[in-house]
Amino acid sequence: MEEFVDYYNIIGISKNASNEEIKKAYRKKAKEYHPDSGGSSEKFLLLKEAFDTLNNEFDRINYDNIFDAYNKQAESERTKGFKQSSESSTNNYKEHKESTDNSKRAEETNMSYNQTNSSSNENNPNSTTYSTKRFKNWRAFAVLSFILNFILIIIILDTFQSDAVISANINVEPIEQQEAILFSQEEYDELISDNSILEERLSTISKEYNEQINYIEELEMKIDTLPLAESTTNSSTNITEDISPVVTSNEEFFTLGSSQDQVKQIMGTPDSIIGSFWGYDYSSVTFEDGVVTGWSDISENLKIFVQKKNPGISSFTIGSSIQDVVDVMGTPDSIIGSFWGYDYSIVTFEDGVVTGWSDISSNLKVK
DSSP states (O other), rough: OOOOOHHHHHEEEEEEEHHHHHHHHHHHHHHHHHHGGTHHHHHHHHHHHHHHTTTHHHHHHHHHHHHHHHHHHHHHHHHHHHHHHHHHHHHHHHHHHHHHHHHHHHHHHHHHHHHHHHHHTOOOOOHHHHHHHHHHHHHHHHHHHHHHHHHHHHHHHHHHHHHHHHHHHHHOOOHHHHHHHSHHHHHHHHHHHHHHHHHHHHHHHHHHHHHHHHHHHHHHHHHHSSSSHIIIIIIHHHHHHHTTOOOOOSSSOOOOTOOOHHHHHHHOSSSSSTTTTTETTEEEEEEEEEEEEEEEESSOOOOOOOHHHHOOOOOOOOOOHHHHHHHOOOOEEEETTTTTTTEEEEEEEEEEEOOOOOOOOSOOOOO
C-alpha cells in the first residue's frame, strides 16, 4: 500500500474540525503556499487537494474511513511488536531458571554422594585404602557431572534457537496477509479503489495547474514585449474608460477612479506607502494621477465595490465586454493592469473585451 497522506495535518486542523474551520485554515495556508506569494507550487497543489477532499462531504467520509483504518493498522503493529518483545523476555527467563535449577540439582547430588561416602569411611577399618578409592570415585563422578551439564546446556541452547526460528517464520508475514487480517476483502478492495481515484484526481489537478502556469507565463511574455508606456498607461486608461459606466461608489466603499482622500476616509491611514501603492496588511491599492486604478485584496480587508451581479446573465466568453464580466462575476478581488482576478482565477482584457482567462480556482462562469 502506498504511503498515507494526512490531509488534516497538511491543512493544520483536527479530524473533528468544522467546515468553517477547514475553510479558514485553508485560506491562511493558501496565502503562504501560493506561488504568487513566493510559496511552493507542490505544497500548494497538495494543500488544494486536501481542501477539495475535506470540503466535500462525500469525499471526506471516504477519506475518514481510510484515515481510521490507517491509524488502526499502525496501533495494531505497535501492540504486536510489544507482545513479541514480552514473549521473548519470558522465554529467556524460563531458560535461565531451568539452567539454574539443573545446576543446583547436580550440586545436591554431589553433596549427597560425598556424605554417603564419608559415613561409610568412618565405619570402615581400612580407612586409608578406602579414602584413596573414594577420592578416585569422586573425581570420576565430577568429570561425569561436568560432561552431563555441558550436554544439557547444548540441548537448551539448541532448543532456544529452534524456537526463535519458528517464531520468526510465524511472525514474518507478507504485508498483504497482515492487511487481510485487519480488513475484509471487500473493505480492502474499496480502499485500493479510493486510493486509485485520489491518484487520478491528483494527476488531473497537476496537469491543469501546469497548463495554467504555462498560460500565465505566455501572458507575461506578451506583456514584456509591449512598450512600457503602452502596457501601463494605455491599458489602465482604456479599462477605466470602459468601466466608468459600471462603477458604483458610495461612502462605505471605494472603486476605480476614487481619490486618495476617499480611500483614506473609508480605509483609514495605510500601513505602508511605496510609490503609487498603498498597503493595508497584505492587501494593496494602486493609484495613478491620484485616483484608484487597481487593487489586490489578498487579506480580504479592502472595502471595494464595482457592481452587483446581474442574475439575468449567467456566463461570459471571448469577446465579452467588461460590463458582461461584472454582470456575471461581480466585483473582482484584484485589478492589475488589464488582468482581473477572482480568487486565484484571472480574466484578461484588451481594448475593453475579454481575450482570455485562467480558471485556477474553478469559479469563472465561462462558456
